[in-house]
Amino acid sequence: MNVNTELFGAFAFHAGLMAVNTLTKSFLTARQRFRKGNFISREDGAHKPSLKIGVGIDDDVERVRRAHQNDIENIFPFLTLGLLYLFTNPEVSCAQLCFRIFSGARLLHSFVYLWEIPQPSRALAFFAGIGVNFYMGYKVLCHFAGSI
Amino acid sequence: MNVNTELFGAFAFHAGLMAVNTLTKSFLTARQRFRKGNFISREDGAHKPSLKIGVGIDDDVERVRRAHQNDIENIFPFLTLGLLYLFTNPEVSCAQLCFRIFSGARLLHSFVYLWEIPQPSRALAFFAGIGVNFYMGYKVLCHFAGSI
Amino acid sequence: MNVNTELFGAFAFHAGLMAVNTLTKSFLTARQRFRKGNFISREDGAHKPSLKIGVGIDDDVERVRRAHQNDIENIFPFLTLGLLYLFTNPEVSCAQLCFRIFSGARLLHSFVYLWEIPQPSRALAFFAGIGVNFYMGYKVLCHFAGSI
Numbered sequence: 001m002n003v004n005t006e007l008f009g010a011f012a013f014h015a016g017l018m019a020v021n022t023l024t025k026s027f028l029t030a031r032q033r034f035r036k037g038n039f040i041s042r043e044d045g046a047h048k049p050s051l052k053i054g055v056g057i058d059d060d061v062e063r064v065r066r067a068h069q070n071d072i073e074n075i076f077p078f079l080t081l082g083l084l085y086l087f088t089n090p091e092v093s094c095a096q097l098c099f100r101i102f103s104g105a106r107l108l109h110s111f112v113y114l115w116e117i118p119q120p121s122r123a124l125a126f127f128a129g130i131g132v133n134f135y136m137g138y139k140v141l142c143h144f145a146g147s148i
Numbered sequence: 149m150n151v152n153t154e155l156f157g158a159f160a161f162h163a164g165l166m167a168v169n170t171l172t173k174s175f176l177t178a179r180q181r182f183r184k185g186n187f188i189s190r191e192d193g194a195h196k197p198s199l200k201i202g203v204g205i206d207d208d209v210e211r212v213r214r215a216h217q218n219d220i221e222n223i224f225p226f227l228t229l230g231l232l233y234l235f236t237n238p239e240v241s242c243a244q245l246c247f248r249i250f251s252g253a254r255l256l257h258s259f260v261y262l263w264e265i266p267q268p269s270r271a272l273a274f275f276a277g278i279g280v281n282f283y284m285g286y287k288v289l290c291h292f293a294g295s296i
Numbered sequence: 297m298n299v300n301t302e303l304f305g306a307f308a309f310h311a312g313l314m315a316v317n318t319l320t321k322s323f324l325t326a327r328q329r330f331r332k333g334n335f336i337s338r339e340d341g342a343h344k345p346s347l348k349i350g351v352g353i354d355d356d357v358e359r360v361r362r363a364h365q366n367d368i369e370n371i372f373p374f375l376t377l378g379l380l381y382l383f384t385n386p387e388v389s390c391a392q393l394c395f396r397i398f399s400g401a402r403l404l405h406s407f408v409y410l411w412e413i414p415q416p417s418r419a420l421a422f423f424a425g426i427g428v429n430f431y432m433g434y435k436v437l438c439h440f441a442g443s444i
Contacts, residue, residue: 009443012380016436019373023429026369040362042355043415054355059190059202066188072220072368073174077167079376080227084160119191133171140164147157207338207350214336220368221322225315228375232308267339281319288312295305 003086007095011082014099018075018106025068028114032061067113071106074129078102078136085136088143098132105129151234155243159230162247166223166254173216176262180209215261219254222277226250226284233284236291246280253277299382303391307378310395314371314402321364324410328357363409367402370425374398374432381432384439394428401425 032038038058039045045053082099090098105128112121181187185199186206193199230247238246253276260269328334334354335341341349378395386394401424408417 006443008383009440012383012436013440013444015376016380016433016440019377020430020433020437022369023373023426023433026426041359041409041412041418043412043418046415063189068369072372073170073216076220076224076372077171080163081167084164087156087160113189116189116191119194122189122191130171130174134168137164137168137171140160141168144157144161144164147154148161211337221318221364224368224372225319228311229315232312235304235308261337264337264339267342270337270339278319278322282316285312285316285319288308289316292305292309292312295302296309 004092007086007090007092010096010099011086014103015079015082017103018071018078021107021110022068022071022075025064025071025110029061029064029068032058032064036060063116064114067110070109070113070126074126074133075106078129078133081133081136081140084140084144088139090139098136102129102132105132152240155234155238155240158244158247159234162251163227163230165251166219166226169255169258170216170219170223173212173219173258177209177212177216180206180212184208211264212262215258218257218261218274222274222281223254225281226277229281229284229288232288232292236287238287246284250277250280253280300388303382303386303388306392306395307382310399311375311378313399314367314374317403317406318364318367318371321360321367321406325357325360325364328354328360332356359412360410363406366405366409366422370422370429371402374425374429377429377432377436380436380440384435386435394432398425398428401428 036058037048037051038056038061039051040054042053045051082102085095085098105125109122109125109129111117112125184206185196186204186209187193187199187201190201193201230250233243233246253273257270257273257277259265260273332354333344333347334352334357335347336350338349341347378398381391381394401421405418405421405425407413408421
């Protein structure tokens, strides 16, 4: 059960980057909510009585929330799959490539989603990320199939 | 701070399986969106100008999304609780049982949700899964209560 | 790649607590759904044919769901960032402080959200939690920047 130290460092860096990437979406959502005056909870409108709370859905707010949710759906599994993948004795260069592709694809996905770049940009970035996740998942399942 | 190697393998297998189970929901959602022509982002309808984008909520799409969200709410905590549970010196057979029940219950939950099997199937599968999570959480909190 | 045992225990305790905190939101949502008769899936209304399923959004249900989603967005990144942070050789007292602030802030956040305490209580609890996350993320990125 040995893990290559260099590889652990690479995972730690990319996992940290991806977690921070997800966290920043909270601020982007808040920014859109203030810009558009679109709030859901009653207590959030106390500073401006003229605001109507919980009325209507704003597309600019929802776009950031969809990008956030897509991060949750893809990055959180990566945080576990990447860690377990380290224990399958992968080639250092192959594992590094996986982490870099994932990081790059997900940063691109966020950019493409939020700036509304035409398709198929978002689909391609999504598939690159989930492809890495499935590859690492496959490796983990094969390696540990004996201890099911 | 020793972890039983066999047990780590069992956790790694079931954690990998559960992560992959969650990831596949993305594709099932996409399949329903294409089948029903139900898209939210403007740029997703560029291939078919007659499509109305962001209009209406489709129940077949939403069902998959609810199953996905339920996975997120239950499986992601498992990925951490299961790992920490390994450090509480559990009985190997007991821990293996936990992981197997969780995996089985969550696969069943997905099946029951997506095929719309009558209640209480979904409730039972849900309670089996969250029961394991709470059990492991309790064990972790008791074991590490000294280092709060 | 050594981790302080005492510090690992502190992380394990707080991570377990936060995971359990997130899981309990499922039950609070279910309680509100039964109290208000607000269900989404067709099969959930079989016990009471007079119920209208999937009709309307109830604010008391949605409030719990928003608190749950906020936990997902903040606590799940903590579960990974906190673990990686242990490998950056932090001061024991500083890391303990981080974990305690995070735990306290997130428990407060849940309380403030669900009991609808006036702002800025929720904003402050939110910022304390995400501040710890960003701090640990920054430490992780700096420490492992060499193995990118």
